[in-house]
Amino acid sequence: MAPHARHAQIGEAGLLARMLPQLPVDPRTEVGPGDDAAVLRLDSPRLVITTDSLVEGHDFLRTTTSARRVGRKAAVQNLADVAAMGARPQALVVAISAPSDEPPSTFEQITAGIAERAAAWGASVVGGDLGGAEQLSVTITAVGSLPGEEPPIRRDGARAGDLLVIGGPRLGRSAAGLAVALSGRAALAFDDPADGPARLDPELAATDAAVLLEWHDAPDPDLALGWGSGGAVSAQMDLSDGLVRDGARLAAASGLAVDLDPALLAADVETLRPLASVLGAEPLDWVLHGGEEHLMLAAAEAVPAGFRAVGRFTPGPEGLVTLGGAPVSGVGFDHFS
Amino acid sequence: MAPHARHAQIGEAGLLARMLPQLPVDPRTEVGPGDDAAVLRLDSPRLVITTDSLVEGHDFLRTTTSARRVGRKAAVQNLADVAAMGARPQALVVAISAPSDEPPSTFEQITAGIAERAAAWGASVVGGDLGGAEQLSVTITAVGSLPGEEPPIRRDGARAGDLLVIGGPRLGRSAAGLAVALSGRAALAFDDPADGPARLDPELAATDAAVLLEWHDAPDPDLALGWGSGGAVSAQMDLSDGLVRDGARLAAASGLAVDLDPALLAADVETLRPLASVLGAEPLDWVLHGGEEHLMLAAAEAVPAGFRAVGRFTPGPEGLVTLGGAPVSGVGFDHFS
Structure with a gap:
């Protein structure tokens, strides 16, 4: 051929x-x-x-x-x-x-x-x-x-006081990678048999842009957390459209609000700051609103193995998301645009 | 709205x-x-x-x-x-x-x-x-x-001597309708709430072009024949790519040839002749090579209810399709072009 x-x-x-x-x-x-x-x-x-x-x-x-x-x-x-x-x-x-x-x-x-x-x-x-x-x-x-009569893990089971937990060590990677893709400063051959890394301009090459682009192009979440979380989580979805938007979905389905903890997101933000500086972006936006991570996002009384806490569900206005008790600006990633 | x-x-x-x-x-x-x-x-x-x-x-x-x-x-x-x-x-x-x-x-x-x-x-x-x-x-x-241990009806079960049977009264309707669509002499509003009929030029309006176009746009085969044929058929598929091409697939999978009977297809051809004359087409081509009928096409010892015979499997060269023993010209409908 x-x-x-x-x-x-x-x-x-x-x-x-x-x-x-x-x-x-x-x-x-x-x-x-x-x-x-x-x-x-x-x-x-x-x-x-x-x-x-x-x-x-x-x-x-x-x-x-x-x-x-x-x-x-x-x-x-x-x-x-x-x-x-x-x-x-x-x-x-x-x-x-x-x-x-x-x-x-x-x-x-x-x-x-x-x-x-x-x-x-x-x-x-x-x-x-x-x-x-x-x-x-x-x-x-x-x-x-689903085996036997085991119930599916739906979005509407979160309880007030539950932690909002995420099944991965970092947030905002896919959004950061998208910013790299859209910067015009990275290139990858579509038929690249070696599958990268992407070619970057020197300034980007000094950051973790290639790794973040790869995560955006093909995120690699720990999916076993989804079926492994079993009885430990009360509600679950995968993070498709950003922490704020998807957190709001879990909260709204469960008749609750959710408050994100800025201290629990600080490391996510700081890790992305060098790249964000090069691209003139705000890393907190990537962390709060970046979609396409496909990590498991769940509600749980205690943090299940493989997850970490990023906030807590409260009996506030249905579907409201706050950050350290204050309003969150910006909107999530919309697949349909 | x-x-x-x-x-x-x-x-x-x-x-x-x-x-x-x-x-x-x-x-x-x-x-x-x-x-x-x-x-x-x-x-x-x-x-x-x-x-x-x-x-x-x-x-x-x-x-x-x-x-x-x-x-x-x-x-x-x-x-x-x-x-x-x-x-x-x-x-x-x-x-x-x-x-x-x-x-x-x-x-x-x-x-x-x-x-x-x-x-x-x-x-x-x-x-x-x-x-x-x-x-x-x-x-x-x-x-x-599939219930219990009931085997799926595959393509490779036809036996020499089996009839080739089709689960519908007419063949070539979708190909005829496609010819109407491509003639530039028929039009339908994409958001037509009444769902047709299509507007036709006077010459086409005197034929069954509107009905054939509708069948092409949205064929309506008797799908219950698929799961109802049960033990009565030895091989089955749906007619997607034309009688000759799909007949060849059943034959090839079963290590057989198949001979189509022109007498059993004559009524299909004659019914399409008035429209074919208007469009300058050969109705036999529509019948032999027209795809997207989605009728059930099967091999059976005797004709199951709802089916009719159109040919017979023979121990000839694997996958060869003949028409009354003679070679068939033309090729089937290729979805992938």
């Missing part, structure tokens, strides 16, 4: 021949890719299911990410939604739409990125669809199951 | 407020839209899952279909894949990407079309995702389950 063969020339069968070998096989899969639908044996009939898309120009830029990272992110954002319900993900199906001159390597690398993250969390890719579009897009549906 | 309010102005919450009321609720759904993922109780843990996209400009034209029909077709093409495995569909998740100036009515009508066809076959819509794109696209994932 010539390195620049285009997908319309090799056809769906040719692409699948390059994509399918990258997919690990799960013994629970009775029928994998190639028939009208896949058939798999879930651990329980209580299906957990979610779907999410990434679209070129809206959710990623070809100039600052790679096809492999797009695959990773598309997988993770779906796996995180299953995990946030307290369920282990088991399988993914993948729909990719692409321009007719898209190189086959794009399909291959997206598949590799999806398969990599799926395998890391115990899931397999069991089916998909390839089609044409002017823009590259990847839509994944992830499924898992 | 002003009739021309655009979706970026009313936001995701505003759109969902218009879309969600259209979705019937299934008591088997524990958690519906609004949390990170949906939770539903399948009738069995043996999940059947498939995904498929429709993209503006590639899979439909805004000038000759309506948003409601796009929703119907997006649902049916996925429901048909589940049905073809011998399973009843139970639930759908829906990802819609659209330009920022897309009218809210588009989302509403697509949802209505999806919900209508889902409900007709016993399925519900349990979740989704809304995002931005330059082109409108709808990606659906459908799930169902």
Whole structure:
């Protein structure tokens, strides 16, 4: 296969021949890719299911990410939604739409990125669809199951006095990486087989911009915290749209307010300050409003293993978010813009 | 809401407020839209899952279909894949990407079309995702389950001597409708609340062009034949890419050839001849190579109820399709072009 063969020339069968070998096989899969639908044996009939898309120009830029990272992110954002319900993900199906001159390597690398993250969390890719579009897009549906009669972890279970806890050591990384991507001072080849690091201008290269861009391109949260938190959390979601907006969602669903503790966020802010100075940005905004972290965000009486506290739910006005008791300015990340 | 309010102005919450009321609720759904993922109780843990996209400009034209029909077709093409495995569909998740100036009515009508066809076959819509794109696209994932240890109906079970049977009274309707759409002689308002019929030039209006265009825009196959055919069929798929191409797939998977019987297709051809004459097309091509019918296509010893015979599997060269023993010209419908 010539390195620049285009997908319309090799056809769906040719692409699948390059994509399918990258997919690990799960013994629970009775029928994998190639028939009208896949058939798999879930651990329980209580299906957990979610779907999410990434679209070129809206959710990623070809100039600052790679096809492999797009695959990773598309997988993770779906796996995180299953995990946030307290369920282990088991399988993914993948729909990719692409321009007719898209190189086959794009399909291959997206598949590799999806398969990599799926395998890391115990899931397999069991089916998909390839089609044409002017823009590259990847839509994944992830499924898992809840054992026995175990209740799903919903958003509405937080109690006044519960801590707001987050399943990761840092906040604001994805927003910082997005600022790097949009600065015009970083570049990554979309078909980069080595998957980075991105090329940066000298000033950015002296910061952790490359690592933050990679986290933005393909966040890597500890998803096992989602199904591992079990009885220890009273409400849970994944952090998609920023601490303030998603914190407000947990609070509103539970009929509560939430107060963020600035002292518990200070290290997050300070770590981002060198990069923020270079880019002329305010690191607190990244920490409070940055989305696409996909860390587990939960309510709990005591801090569960792997989580840390960032605030506390209070019986204040439903859905109100404050920072050390004071109003928070700014708005969360809106996926739909 | 002003009739021309655009979706970026009313936001995701505003759109969902218009879309969600259209979705019937299934008591088997524990958690519906609004949390990170949906939770539903399948009738069995043996999940059947498939995904498929429709993209503006590639899979439909805004000038000759309506948003409601796009929703119907997006649902049916996925429901048909589940049905073809011998399973009843139970639930759908829906990802819609659209330009920022897309009218809210588009989302509403697509949802209505999806919900209508889902409900007709016993399925519900349990979740989704809304995002931005330059082109409108709808990606659906459908799930169902197989009871007990019932085997899925795969493509590779046909036996020499089996009849090739199709679950519908006519073939070539979708291809004929596509020819109408591409003729430039038919038009339908994309937000047509009455859902047609399309406006046709007088010559086309004297044919069944409007009905064929509607079938192309939103085919309405009897999907219950898929899970009802049960032990009566040895292999099954849904007719997506044309009788010749899909017949070849069943034959190839089963290590057989298949001979189509021209006498059994004659009525299909003759019914399409008046329209074909107007459009200067060959109706036999539509019948042999027209895709997107989504009728059940199966192999069976005797004709199951609701099906009719169109050919017979033979021990000839693997995957060869003949017509009355003679070679077939032309190629099937390629979704990926």
